[in-house]
């Protein structure tokens with residue numbers, strides 16, 4: 001009842017673990033699937049190991065979270081074992097989130113992680129020196145997509161930033177370069193200052209805002225992308241309930257990724273699945289009939 005197909009990949013349900021949350025090891029990604037995720041996206045992986053930004057890296061807010069992790073990861077050579085382990089123990093699709101400073105770096109990561117079922121190119125982390133300069137560069141994003149498409153046979157998604165003048169233009173550049181889908185959105189550039197000390201709290205000062213407060217921005221981005229793009233859109237940003245998931249699908253998302261809410265409760269996938277099923281039954285709709293429905297009224 002909840003099965004979806006996105007860019008040739010089949011998911012048991014449309015709820016996918018977002019990059020950066022539980023995506024560092026095979027065992028944590030397998031646990032997300034056991035708790036109901038239809039698929040997983042790994043932590044973003046680069047060509048070599050990175051430590052990430054100094055602490056504190058995460059600050060919890062009443063309405064979301066600000067993080068400035070800085071893309072810490074073990075590098076693609078070491079991480080490829082986690083993808084192998086995942087695939088030996090789990091049937092759900094695993095998407096490798098990959099990044100790099102130029103097309104050849106990203107291509108190398110994709111080649112090394114070629115056991116993954118698909119790739120999500122991260123050109124949108126707002127607090128990493130590597131991806132920050134890419135997010136608004138249509139030409140460079142196009143070049144990266146073309147290189148990765150040449151290097152792998154599996155579907156290639158591009159994860160877009162909301163911190164740009166036109167997310168639709170960036171989405172179009174990705175589509176024209178051959179991307180199989182876009183993922184919207186990464187975190188919003190944000191910061192927080194301690195009023196007692198007068199000092200910015202995050203080690204990196206600037207971070208990315210996620211969680212329920214960014215959902216209306218994500219819904220708007222998905223809606224705008226759906227109006228123009230022909231490739232599927234995977235929605236992400238602030239989903240905490242089945243209603244949020246339905247809203248994103250109505251705006252045009254073919255599947256949904258969930259990040260911050262999983263940090264609080266990994267059972268969120270099962271809860272949202274149950275709500276989605278009930279909604280579809282009550283409305284007498286098939287899941288695919290939800291996608292973009294808000295554009296038909």
Ligand SMILES: Cc1cc2nc3c(=O)[nH]c(=O)nc-3n(C[C@H](O)[C@H](O)[C@H](O)COP(=O)(O)O)c2cc1C
Pocket residue numbers: 018019020021043044058065067069071097122125159185186187209210211212214236237238239257258259260261
């Ligand atoms: C702690 C943390 C780490 C993240 N790391 C990554 C990452 O490595 N790559 C990436 O593309 N997005 C990363 N994200 C962004 C999420 O994948 C997602 O796009 C964003 O948080 C919005 O969704 P959410 O509100 O459901 O969390 C991270 C988010 C958080 C909260």
